[in-house]
Amino acid sequence: MGYLVNRLIMTVITLFVILTVTFTMFRLMPGDPSVFFISPQMSTETIARIKAQFGLDQPIHKQFTNYLGSILHGNFGHSFFYKRPVLEVIGERLLNTIVLFLPAAIISYLVGVGLGRYMAWKRGGTSERVLIFTGLSFWTFFVPWLGLLMIWVLSYKFGLFPVGGMITPDKWLPGSTLLGRALDLLHHLVSPLVCYVLTWFAGNMLIMRNSMLETIGEDYILTVRAKGLSERKIRNKHAARNAILPVVTAFSMSIAYSIGGCVLLETVFSWPGIGRTMVDSVLLRDYPLAQASFILIATVVLVANLITDILYAYLDPRIRY
Amino acid sequence: MRIGTKRKFGLAHLLFKGISQEALGKIGIAIIILFGVMALVSPFVINIDPDVYDPLIGVDPLIFSSQGPTLTHPLGTDHLGRDVLSQLLKGSQIAFLVGITVGLMATLIGTAIGLISGYFRGATDSLLMRITDIILSIPSLPLLIMILCVFEHRGIWVIVMVLGLTGWPITARVIRSQTLSLRERPFVQSARVSGASDWRIILIHIAPNVLPLTFLYMTIGVTYAILTEAGLGFLGFSDPTISSWGMMLQWCFSTGHTFKALYWMIPPGLSISLLALSFYLVGYSLEREINPRLREP
Amino acid sequence: MAVLELKSLEMSYKTQEGTVRAIDGASLRVEKGDTVGIVGESGCGKTSIGLSILRLLPPNATIHGGQILFKGQNLLSLSGKDMRRIRWKNISMIFQAAMNALDPVYRVGDQLIEALVEHQNLTKKQASDKMEAVFQLVGLDPGRARNYPHEYSGGMKQRAIIAMSLICDPDIIIADEATTALDVLVQDRILASIEKIKAEFSMTMLYISHDIAVISEVCNKIAVMYAGNIVEHGDTMSLFKAPLHPYTQGLMHSFPKIHGKLERLEGIPGEPPRLTDSSPGCRFFPRCQQSLKKCNSIRPEFKEIEENHWVACHATRRSL
Numbered sequence: 027m028g029y030l031v032n033r034l035i036m037t038v039i040t041l042f043v044i045l046t047v048t049f050t051m052f053r054l055m056p057g058d059p060s061v062f063f064i065s066p067q068m069s070t071e072t073i074a075r076i077k078a079q080f081g082l083d084q085p086i087h088k089q090f091t092n093y094l095g096s097i098l099h100g101n102f103g104h105s106f107f108y109k110r111p112v113l114e115v116i117g118e119r120l121l122n123t124i125v126l127f128l129p130a131a132i133i134s135y136l137v138g139v140g141l142g143r144y145m146a147w148k149r150g151g152t153s154e155r156v157l158i159f160t161g162l163s164f165w166t167f168f169v170p171w172l173g174l175l176m177i178w179v180l181s182y183k184f185g186l187f188p189v190g191g192m193i194t195p196d197k198w199l200p201g202s203t204l205l206g207r208a209l210d211l212l213h214h215l216v217s218p219l220v221c222y223v224l225t226w227f228a229g230n231m232l233i234m235r236n237s238m239l240e241t242i243g244e245d246y247i248l249t250v251r252a253k254g255l256s257e258r259k260i261r262n263k264h265a266a267r268n269a270i271l272p273v274v275t276a277f278s279m280s281i282a283y284s285i286g287g288c289v290l291l292e293t294v295f296s297w298p299g300i301g302r303t304m305v306d307s308v309l310l311r312d313y314p315l316a317q318a319s320f321i322l323i324a325t326v327v328l329v330a331n332l333i334t335d336i337l338y339a340y341l342d343p344r345i346r347y
Numbered sequence: 348m349r350i351g352t353k354r355k356f357g358l359a360h361l362l363f364k365g366i367s368q369e370a371l372g373k374i375g376i377a378i379i380i381l382f383g384v385m386a387l388v389s390p391f392v393i394n395i396d397p398d399v400y401d402p403l404i405g406v407d408p409l410i411f412s413s414q415g416p417t418l419t420h421p422l423g424t425d426h427l428g429r430d431v432l433s434q435l436l437k438g439s440q441i442a443f444l445v446g447i448t449v450g451l452m453a454t455l456i457g458t459a460i461g462l463i464s465g466y467f468r469g470a471t472d473s474l475l476m477r478i479t480d481i482i483l484s485i486p487s488l489p490l491l492i493m494i495l496c497v498f499e500h501r502g503i504w505v506i507v508m509v510l511g512l513t514g515w516p517i518t519a520r521v522i523r524s525q526t527l528s529l530r531e532r533p534f535v536q537s538a539r540v541s542g543a544s545d546w547r548i549i550l551i552h553i554a555p556n557v558l559p560l561t562f563l564y565m566t567i568g569v570t571y572a573i574l575t576e577a578g579l580g581f582l583g584f585s586d587p588t589i590s591s592w593g594m595m596l597q598w599c600f601s602t603g604h605t606f607k608a609l610y611w612m613i614p615p616g617l618s619i620s621l622l623a624l625s626f627y628l629v630g631y632s633l634e635r636e637i638n639p640r641l642r643e644p
Numbered sequence: 645m646a647v648l649e650l651k652s653l654e655m656s657y658k659t660q661e662g663t664v665r666a667i668d669g670a671s672l673r674v675e676k677g678d679t680v681g682i683v684g685e686s687g688c689g690k691t692s693i694g695l696s697i698l699r700l701l702p703p704n705a706t707i708h709g710g711q712i713l714f715k716g717q718n719l720l721s722l723s724g725k726d727m728r729r730i731r732w733k734n735i736s737m738i739f740q741a742a743m744n745a746l747d748p749v750y751r752v753g754d755q756l757i758e759a760l761v762e763h764q765n766l767t768k769k770q771a772s773d774k775m776e777a778v779f780q781l782v783g784l785d786p787g788r789a790r791n792y793p794h795e796y797s798g799g800m801k802q803r804a805i806i807a808m809s810l811i812c813d814p815d816i817i818i819a820d821e822a823t824t825a826l827d828v829l830v831q832d833r834i835l836a837s838i839e840k841i842k843a844e845f846s847m848t849m850l851y852i853s854h855d856i857a858v859i860s861e862v863c864n865k866i867a868v869m870y871a872g873n874i875v876e877h878g879d880t881m882s883l884f885k886a887p888l889h890p891y892t893q894g895l896m897h898s899f900p901k902i903h904g905k906l907e908r909l910e911g912i913p914g915e916p917p918r919l920t921d922s923s924p925g926c927r928f929f930p931r932c933q934q935s936l937k938k939c940n941s942i943r944p945e946f947k948e949i950e951e952n953h954w955v956a957c958h959a960t961r962r963s964l
Contacts, residue, residue, distance in 0.1 A: 040481045047485075054497045159371065162631060166570055166623035170581045171596060171616025174605055182606050236638075246747040249739055252698055253759040253808075254731035264747055279483055279517070286488030290578055294600075304489055305582050308496050316496075320489050327486050343749055343792040 029345050033335045037328050044324045049093055052317050053086075102318035107310050112318045116300060120322050122192060123299035126215065127288055130222035131330070134284075135277055137223065138230025142273070143266045145231070146238030161228035169287050173221045173294035180217055187217045190296035218295040226284055233276045237269040244268070271342050278334035282327045364636055372632030378625035382439045382618070389436035402434040402590035413608045423610040425595075426602045434590040435614050441591045442573050442622055445507055449572035450626075452511030454518055454565040458557065461522025466530055466549050476523065479516040487513065488578060495584050503586040506579065510572050518564040522557050529553050559637045566630030570623045577619045592619045645716050647816050647848050648674040648697070648735075652946070654709030655689075655696055662920045666692045666705070668872035668927070671946050671954070674816065674865075679842060679849040681859035681880075683895070684869030685916060690852045693869075694818045697850075698735060699727050715815070733763040736809040738819040745805055746793040753779075753789025756808045763812050778807040782837055799830035806838065816848040823858065835862060856895060860884065868892045871916050871927040874946070878953035888955045890934045926958070934959045 077083050084092070096103070102112035141161075145154045164172075181189045188194065197210040241247065242265055250264050289301030296302075304319035306312075339345045366372035392400055399405050399419075407420065410428035414420070422431040464475040491509060498505050529535060530553065538552050579585045580593020583601075587594070595615040599605060605612050655667040666689045674680045682690045695701050697712055699719065712719045714734065719727065736759075739745035746755060756775045760766060766774070776786035782803040793801060802823065809817050822838070823831040835858065841847060842862075853859050859866060860880055867877040868889065876889040887893045894912035914931035917923075925940040926932070932939065936958050946956040 036477070036480060039477075040484050043481050044485060047490075048493070051493050051497055056497075056499045158631075162371075162627055163620075163624055166574065166620060166627050168574060168577055168581075168596075168616050168619040168623070170578070170600075171620060174596075174600070174612060174616065178606055178609075245739065245744045248700060249737075249745045250747065250758075251700055252731055252737045252739075254728045254733065254762055255758070256728065267749055268747065282484050282486045283488075285486045286575075286578065289488050289492075290581065293582060301489070305492065308492060309583065316493075320493055323486050323489050327484060331484050341749070344794050 029339055030336065033332060037332055040328060041325070044321065044328075045094060045097060046090075048317055048320055049090055052313050055311075055313065097321065102321075103314035105307075105312055105315040107307065107312040107315065112314050115315060116303060116318055116322065119298055119300045119303050120326070122297065123288055123292070123301060123323075124326065125211075126218055126222065126291070126297060126299060127285065127326070129215075130219055130226065130287075131281070131284070133219070133223045134226035135230055135273075138227040139234045139266075139270060139273060141227070142231040142234025143238055143261070143269070145235045146242065146265075146269075147261055149239075157231070161231050164224045165228035165232075167225050169221070169225050169290045170294045172225060173218070173291055176217050176221055177294070188214050190214075190294075192298055218291050218297055221295075222287055222291055225287060226280075229280055230273055230277060234269060234273045237272045238265060241265045241269040271338070274334055274338045274341065278331050278338070281330045281334070285323060285327055288323075366629055366632050369632035369635060371628045375625040375628030375632070378621055379629070382622050382625075383443070385436050386439040386443055389433070389440055392433050392436055400430050400433045402429065402437040403588065405429060405433065413602075413604055413611060415608070416610050422614055423608065425598060425608075425611055426604060431595075431611050431614060434595050435592070435618060437590050438592040438595060438615060438618065439622075441503065441589055442576075442618070445503070445510070445576045445591075446569040446573045446622070446626070448507050449510040449514060449576075450565045450569035452507075453514035453568045453572075454561055456512070457515035457518025457564065457568075458522050458554075458561045460515065460519040462526050462549050462553060462557070464519065465523040465526025466545065466553065468527070472523070475519070479519050482513065483516045483520075488575065491575065491579060492582065492584050495579065501584065501586055503589055503591075506576060506585060510575060514568055514571055514575075518561070518568065521560060521564060525557050525560055526553055529556055559633070563630050563633045563637060566626045566633065569626040570630075573619060573623045573626070592616075646673045646713070647676050647678075647715060648672075648850065649711075649713040650693070650697075651711040651713065652709065653693070653696060653707065653712060655692060655701070655705060655707045657702075658704045658706075664919045665922060666872055666919060667696065668919075669710070669943075669946065669956075670867075670869070670872070670874045671710075672867050672874060672877060674848060674850055676848055677846045678865055679847075679851055679863045680865045680867060681851045681853065681863035682867045682869055682874075683853060683856050683859045686854055687919075688869045688916065689872045689919075690854070690869055691820055694737065694820045694850070694852055697818060698731055698737060729763070732759050732814065733812045734815045736812060736814040736817050738806055738809045738817060738822045740802075740821050740825055746801060748793050751790050751792055752796065752804050753786075756789075756804070756811050759808060760811050774811060775807075778810045779804075781810065781841060782807045798826055799834065802826060802830075802834055803837070806834070806841075810841065816850060818850045818852070820852045821854070822851070824853065824855065831858075838862065868895065872919055873927055873956060874954075875928065875957065876953075876955050877946075878950075882950070882953055888949065888953070888960045889928075889957050890932050890959065891928050926956075932959075 074083065082089070100113060102116070104110065105112050105115050108115050141157060145157055148154060177189055180186045192211065192214050193207075194210055194214075197206055246268075247260065247265055250260050255263075285301070288299060289305060291297065292299040292302035293305060300319050300322055304316055304323065307315035307319060366376060393402070393405070394400075397405055399407050406428045407424060407430070410420075410424050412428070413424055413426045414428075415423045417423070420430050420432065422435065424430055425434070460475055460479070464472045491513065494509050494513075495501050495506065530548075535548060535552050538548050543551070576585060576591065577593035577596070580591050580595075581597045581600070583597055585591055585593055592615040596612070596619075599608065599611045599615075650670055650672040653667050653670045654665070657664040657666055668689075670689070670693060672680065672682075672693075682693060684690050692701070692705075696707055697714075697719065701707070707720060714730065719730065722730070746752060750758075753772070753775050756778065757771045760771050760774060775789060779786045779789060784800060784803050784807060788796070788800070793804075796804065806822070809819075819838075823834050826834065839862065842849065849862075851859060851863050864880055865878065866880050866883050867874045868883070868891065869875070870891045876883065876887065876892045883892065884896065887896050891912070898912065912931055917927055917930060923929075923940070925938075925942060926935075926944050929935050929939045939958055942958070944956045944958045946954055948954050949960065
């Protein structure tokens with residue numbers, strides 16, 4: 027229990043740090059949040075009134091507590107560009123990102139662990155060397171470029187998948203079936219998902235392989251072998267079960283890095299997700315939207331980290347008790 | 348981890364052996380040399396005729412749109428008639444500059460923090476590791492985008508600094524755990540008993556023994572730097588006054604030439620991926636030398 | 645028929661420094677109800693013998709000579725599958741607890757049951773009853789079976805490992821440094837438990853240790869090992885009273901006697917040879933003070949000199 031309470035406290039502290047950093051950054055950025063509404067022709071009173079509307083006339087610590095308060099209430103302000111509440115703009119996009127990110131994370135993990143286990147068990151073969159080289163190549167592949175190559179081959183040359191986007195509007199007209207919609211979404215999801223998994227699985231694979239090789243040398247593996255268990259049971263029930271622990275830790279740590287892939291992939295595949303929203307809004311200097319996007323991306327990572335930590339506690343009795 | 352007390356020529360020997368024994372390490376070195384040569388050749392190509400071959404402002408007077416490979420432009424030109432090969436060569440210089448500098452910076456910071464944290468333990472350790480954990484759980488690319496937006500003029504050095512100052516946490520964690528185990532070894536204990544100061548023990552007795560690991564994480568840091576700078580470039584957040592590979596791909600993508608001008612789209616992406624891979628291959632070979640359990644029996 | 649018999653077993657490891665002849669002719673008999681101790685310095689090949697019997701050697705090791713007979717059947721000629729059936733069911737092993745021999749992610753009781761259900765067709769209830777029975781036998785509270793290894797003390801882990809070795813009622817148990825890493829008091833209590841169980845079930849054991857004091861306490865027969873060879877094998881009593889091999893004599897002299905008059909302890913001068921060297925002569929020759937001319941060139945045969953007392957030494961044979 028102590029472990030989970032600890033993780034929970036750390037998550038809250040991290041969230042606070044993220045909110046503080048965000049607050050500071052967006053106040054340091056060139057151009058006041060009010061530039062969108064203020065033009066030189068305005069009278070000083072009008073400017074003062076607009077500034078007061080944004081709370082910019084108040085002392086900085088007051089601004090900060092106001093900011094914290096409104097964010098904790100889910101109020102991220104109004105988007106300058108869309109002229110709508112930020113949450114309205116962003117809510118759906120957050121969901122779109124999760125639709126891409128969650129399966130990518132799970133598949134990368136499963137594929138990586140499966141291949142790593144296989145590699146460690148079949149040491150020194152050609153298949154191991156091929157897998158290592160392929161894995162490392164994909165791991166260091168420049169994500170947007172891989173995306174572009176995939177679009178070129180799969181969509182442009184062979185027309186197998188859409189060039190980008192998340193849905194074909196024609197197929198989502200009123201009266202379309204749920205199955206039709208789901209298939210359409212899946213059709214759009216395949217390319218970015220495959221691209222994501224290709225650039226992500228190798229990390230898990232190599233860590234699993236190394237961890238498995240370390241575990242195979244452990245004494246308790248000798249014990250279970252002496253007990254007369256079959257190689258398959260030794261591998262799956264004992265070696266892999268123990269080897270998986272460091273992989274979960276490393277996976278948890280890689281989430282914050284890997285979500286960067288979302289930002290890049292959403293741009294390449296025109297996926298209407300939160301990463302792309304953040305990039306666009308920063309470029310447009312739509313600060314409330316950019317700020318909210320960043321905070322929500324960071325929150326997704328924190329929640330994912332927390333889930334993997336809970337999973338870890340479940341997997342390792344030394345932590346649980 | 349095979350880390351002894353005294354090993355003569357330790358690091359040099361390890362590097363040579365680790366990299367040269369592995370086929371993958373050799374491939375890595377070969378690719379690094381290839382791009383190194385490209386970086387060195389860059390000024391000579393520009394000097395053929397700066398008006399035509401300067402990666403940013405050199406424009407072929409006869410070409411007004413992106414055109415395929417010719418004798419004068421072996422990799423074709425971009426939408427403004429600038430030479431793609433010249434941009435690519437210049438990009439190699441920038442990749443090395445960013446990669447090596449960031450790799451060095453991040454590794455130095457990470458190693459220092461790891462050594463201090465692991466050696467002093469206690470409150471220092473807790474504080475430093477909590478900070479490390481927090482940085483590790485903030486999404487790096489979005490954070491970098493946000494930090495870079497604070498600067499009105501994003502020079503390449505700003506990007507290098509920001510990447511270097513945020514890229515150290517993993518190294519710090521690994522060096523810390525290594526230091527924790529090293530500080531209990533007899534040779535460190537005996538140094539402590541004989542009255543050596545803490546800093547002397549860290550620098551003379553522990554630091555040399557984490558050096559192989561430090562080097563390993565530097566290669567990973569270089570890979571991280573190259574890929575991240577390229578990612579920032581591709582999104583339009585890198586130094587716009589430099590033809591880095593990420594920017595090249597961004598120009599190609601944003602002007603809609605992705606599938607029309609493969610001679611323009613392929614080279615920068617391939618270069619980013621290959622150079623990133625090469626450093627990783629070197630690191631991978633090194634890891635197998637440092638940790639014998641990973642080698643074949 | 646002997647429960648276990650080794651006939652001039654030869655085994656070597658391939659390493660970067662060359663081929664290490666870790667076992668270079670080892671012969672041994674374990675009769676039913678015997679506890680045979682293998683004693684020798686670290687690195688002499690004792691542990692390799694234990695692992696060879698269960699065929700659990702690492703991949704770089706090969707057995708290239710001799711036989712391992714279990715109830716007359718050569719284990720070396722069995723298929724992998726048949727060998728797997730013999731492990732634990734017929735021959736089990738007690739590992740060092742300090743070796744982290746229990747899997748950290750499973751409950752201790754479940755690890756015992758795992759061995760049982762692998763070899764016997766039992767219901768859950770039967771298996772768990774059996775597990776509780778062996779827990780009690782070694783002096784562990786069956787209520788602790790639901791705990792994980794990290795919740796056990798070193799002594800408890802060792803008891804659990806002993807319980808696990810008993811669970812399938814094996815014909816012979818191989819104990820490898822079973823009490824070495826424990827502190828003296830715990831070691832004593834566990835040895836007492838082993839003695840008790842041995843007497844109760846007339847267990848057959850092969851007890852491997854570098855600690856001649858422990859060996860002399862537990863075993864009724866001893867095999868002395870030096871640099872991959874078993875150089876002397878016989879009753880504990882006769883070995884202690886009248887050791888025949890010069891190495892055994894040195895070994896006995898390097899131990900203080902608790903009873904009897906105070907003597908100056910003598911060590912054996914010199915170092916054990918590197919096992920990569922293959923000289924044709926006796927491996928103890930460089931350190932032997934009773935060596936003859938031929939000792940350097942001819943390997944002495946392992947011969948039964950008295951009844952149930954084997955020695956491999958040219959000098960000894962002459963003295964009889």
